[in-house]
Amino acid sequence: MPLLRVEDLHKRYGTEEVLRGVSLTVVKGETKVVIGPSGTGKSTLLRCINRLTEPDRGRVWLGDTEVTGKGTNLNRIRSQIGFVFQDFNLFTHLTALDNVRLGPLRVKGLGKKEATERAMAELARVGLADKAGAYPAELSGGQQQRVSIARALAMDPQLILFDEPTSALDPELIGEVLGVMVKLAEEGMTMIVVTHEMGFARSVADEIVFMERGVIVEQGSPEKMFRSPEVARTGDFLRKISELYGDAA
Amino acid sequence: MTLEAWSQLWPKVPVLLQGLVVNLELLAGLLSLGLVIGVAVALVEVYAPRPFRALALAYEWFFRGVPELVLLFLFYFGPSQFGVDISAFLAAVLALGFRSSAYQSQIFRGAIQAISPGQSLAARSLGMSRLGVIRHVILPQALRLSLAGWSNEFSSVLKDTTLAYGIGVVEVMRQARYLTARNFPLALPAFIVVALMFLILTYAGNWGIGLLERRLRVPGLEARG
Amino acid sequence: MNLVFDWAWLPQLGRGLVLTVELTAACMALGALGGLVLALLRVYARGWLSPLYALASAYVHLFRGTPLLVQLMIVHFGLPNVGIVFTPFVSGLVAMALNTAAYQAEYFRGAIQSVKAGQMMAARSVGLTRLQAIRHVIIPQALRLVIPPWSNELIYMLKYSSIVYMVGAADLMGVGRTIAAKNFRFLELFLVVAAIYLAVVLLLTLTMRWVEKRLRVPGLGTSGRGA
Ligand SMILES: Nc1ncnc2c1ncn2[C@@H]1O[C@H](COP(=O)(O)OP(=O)(O)OP(=O)(O)O)[C@@H](O)[C@H]1O
Ligand SMILES: [Mg+2]
Numbered sequence: 001m002p003l004l005r006v007e008d009l010h011k012r013y014g015t016e017e018v019l020r021g022v023s024l025t026v027v028k029g030e031t032k033v034v035i036g037p038s039g040t041g042k043s044t045l046l047r048c049i050n051r052l053t054e055p056d057r058g059r060v061w062l063g064d065t066e067v068t069g070k071g072t073n074l075n076r077i078r079s080q081i082g083f084v085f086q087d088f089n090l091f092t093h094l095t096a097l098d099n100v101r102l103g104p105l106r107v108k109g110l111g112k113k114e115a116t117e118r119a120m121a122e123l124a125r126v127g128l129a130d131k132a133g134a135y136p137a138e139l140s141g142g143q144q145q146r147v148s149i150a151r152a153l154a155m156d157p158q159l160i161l162f163d164e165p166t167s168a169l170d171p172e173l174i175g176e177v178l179g180v181m182v183k184l185a186e187e188g189m190t191m192i193v194v195t196h197e198m199g200f201a202r203s204v205a206d207e208i209v210f211m212e213r214g215v216i217v218e219q220g221s222p223e224k225m226f227r228s229p230e231v232a233r234t235g236d237f238l239r240k241i242s243e244l245y246g247d248a249a
Numbered sequence: 250m251t252l253e254a255w256s257q258l259w260p261k262v263p264v265l266l267q268g269l270v271v272n273l274e275l276l277a278g279l280l281s282l283g284l285v286i287g288v289a290v291a292l293v294e295v296y297a298p299r300p301f302r303a304l305a306l307a308y309e310w311f312f313r314g315v316p317e318l319v320l321l322f323l324f325y326f327g328p329s330q331f332g333v334d335i336s337a338f339l340a341a342v343l344a345l346g347f348r349s350s351a352y353q354s355q356i357f358r359g360a361i362q363a364i365s366p367g368q369s370l371a372a373r374s375l376g377m378s379r380l381g382v383i384r385h386v387i388l389p390q391a392l393r394l395s396l397a398g399w400s401n402e403f404s405s406v407l408k409d410t411t412l413a414y415g416i417g418v419v420e421v422m423r424q425a426r427y428l429t430a431r432n433f434p435l436a437l438p439a440f441i442v443v444a445l446m447f448l449i450l451t452y453a454g455n456w457g458i459g460l461l462e463r464r465l466r467v468p469g470l471e472a473r474g
Numbered sequence: 475m476n477l478v479f480d481w482a483w484l485p486q487l488g489r490g491l492v493l494t495v496e497l498t499a500a501c502m503a504l505g506a507l508g509g510l511v512l513a514l515l516r517v518y519a520r521g522w523l524s525p526l527y528a529l530a531s532a533y534v535h536l537f538r539g540t541p542l543l544v545q546l547m548i549v550h551f552g553l554p555n556v557g558i559v560f561t562p563f564v565s566g567l568v569a570m571a572l573n574t575a576a577y578q579a580e581y582f583r584g585a586i587q588s589v590k591a592g593q594m595m596a597a598r599s600v601g602l603t604r605l606q607a608i609r610h611v612i613i614p615q616a617l618r619l620v621i622p623p624w625s626n627e628l629i630y631m632l633k634y635s636s637i638v639y640m641v642g643a644a645d646l647m648g649v650g651r652t653i654a655a656k657n658f659r660f661l662e663l664f665l666v667v668a669a670i671y672l673a674v675v676l677l678l679t680l681t682m683r684w685v686e687k688r689l690r691v692p693g694l695g696t697s698g699r700g701a
């Protein structure tokens with residue numbers, strides 16, 4: 001059984017149809033990379049999966065729980081789906097440690113000692129144990145994004161959604177964040193990653209999904225998508241994006 | 250609060266309105282005084298040599314730090330101790346006007362400082378004098394930028410005109426007190442009517458200033474934040 | 475004519491000052507509580523709670539749109555018409571607290587709304603409920619952001635509390651006036667009273683600046699305005 005099942009998601013803002021029937025499945029341990037032009041609905045798709053945005057139509061299952069079901073405990077579901085934002089969204093008034101600890105304390109109901117240990121372990125996992133006492137404004141963008149990954153990890157999520165996690169970073173800081181993500185993938189974490197980093201997509205993704213104007217145009221292994229895409233648009237886009245981000249194969 | 254009280258109050262509303270006119274006269278006087286002095290103080294604070302700047306700041310600090318009622322008493326009773334008699338109305342215009350100038354000067358100073366230095370450089374490069382720059386380039390922009398802050402000051406001093414009651418100006422509060430001293434059950438309705446009058450004036454005034462702001466709007470020149 | 479000062483005034487004025495300070499402190503505390511609730515309603519009460527939003531908004535407009543002195547008169551001279559009678563001190567406290575709550579509501583609302591939208595989204599993504607997010611993420615940030623305008627309000631209320639002498643309370647202003655009415659040294663007394671107010675304003679300004687610095691968090695913009 002797939003870990004995540006998305007069925008026929010629709011979403012419109014005003015008259016603009018942003019998602020026009022998106023379906024996909026993710027199995028445990030899989031890394032799925034979503035690519036596509038700007039304004040195509042990639043962020044909207046991720047946010048509809050844990051209902052930070054309410055979809056108009058369609059269904060989402062996490063394991064055998066229907067996320068979109070009426071009586072679903074949404075906060076419990078969200079605690080099981082990590083989310084990493086493009087602009088980090090670390091809690092400004094809290095130190096790195098407190099950012100990571102807030103969920104375990106308030107959502108999981110762990111004791112202070114346990115939550116602290118947990119948070120410190122996750123900070124160590126992203127290589128930032130020594131920055132536990134720093135406020136977000138005192139950290140570089142790359143460090144902030146790693147803290148936000150630790151914040152997601154501390155909830156023991158079954159799945160993490162990454163929305164362009166490196167797009168807001170200076171080029172020299174992208175590597176440290178991608179490094180953490182590669183490590184997570186190797187450890188068997190299930191992830192959906194929206195990104196323009198083709199190097200990451202090529203080497204880490206189990207499957208690449210190409211979205212355009214609210215629908216999935218094509219999906220398949222990196223091998224297939226880069227070598228012999230079935231749809232011409234896919235090839236065009238991959239060429240363009242690889243040029244732009246300097247990662248032609 | 251009976252219906253009877255309201256019906257007794259009704260014929261007295263013109264008296265209250267007479268009082269309100271005095272509040273409006275007071276408002277006009279104190280705002281004009283405050284505007285003129287406020288602009289002057291702001292200009293001194295931005296452009297004048299150091300000692301003058303310090304003096305202007307001290308002036309601001311004094312008039313912002315002392316309660317308006319205390320200022321009213323100082324201006325009303327102070328001169329009479331030197332044998333100079335001053336009407337309660339004039340004392341109120343002076344006290345509230347000086348106080349308002351200390352607030353208005355901050356608004357203008359902020360506006361002047363928000364204008365980019367390039368504006369004045371460009372004007373100087375045309376050969377304009379320093380005063381010319383201030384008059385033709387800085388002030389027209391600064392006055393527009395200060396309208397938002399000025400509208401706050403307007404609502405605030407409009408309500409503060411009631412404080413003139415404290416030194417015996419026969420404005421709307423005083424009229425209301427006269428009415429209710431003779432007829433105690435009128436107190437609640439009378440003061441509610443006064444409150445409504447100010448509510449209407451506040452909103453009418455802000456609407457007017459908003460209109461002015463739109464009339465004077467220049468694309469690209471907006472108060473930020 | 476010479477100015478004449480008398481040391482004997484000071485103890486009396488001191489007692490008045492105590493009342494002024496008590497009144498200001500109490501009304502600011504009550505106003506903060508009320509203001510925070512009003513602000514939360516104005517920002518978050520939507521859907522089936524929207525009647526509360528409308529009530530809170532009406533309250534804020536009403537109390538900001540009318541003079542505090544009129545509010546005081548309604549409380550002290552008007553409410554007895556419907557059988558509610560307060561002492562001068564309580565009348566002053568009630569009117570001032572109701573009034574400052576409306577102003578503080580606007581400061582809190584501004585602070586809450588200047589917390590970035592991503593903060594709420596991130597909190598929800600971790601699984602916090604809306605209420606938890608408001609309590610643990612939004613309010614702590616808003617409280618820091620509100621310090622500068624709140625300090626201004628504190629000083630404003632300290633000065634404005636002088637109106638309570640008009641309903642017979644013996645605050646700093648009232649005591650000064652009473653002494654002056656006996657010896658006709660209006661100028662001297664009100665100079666002394668002004669100096670005392672200025673000193674307290676200065677003290678409060680410095681204290682609040684210290685508090686702001688103590689609570690400062692890097693990156694959490696406290697754009698201060700001078701008091
Ligand atoms: N809250 C919103 N209200 C109205 N329109 C929105 C909202 N969020 C997104 N949109 C619109 O929906 C469309 C898709 O947005 P979305 O952010 O999902 O695209 P995206 O694929 O993530 O693009 P990008 O690569 O630029 O991040 C855009 O046209 C955007 O303007
Ligand atoms: Mg996006």
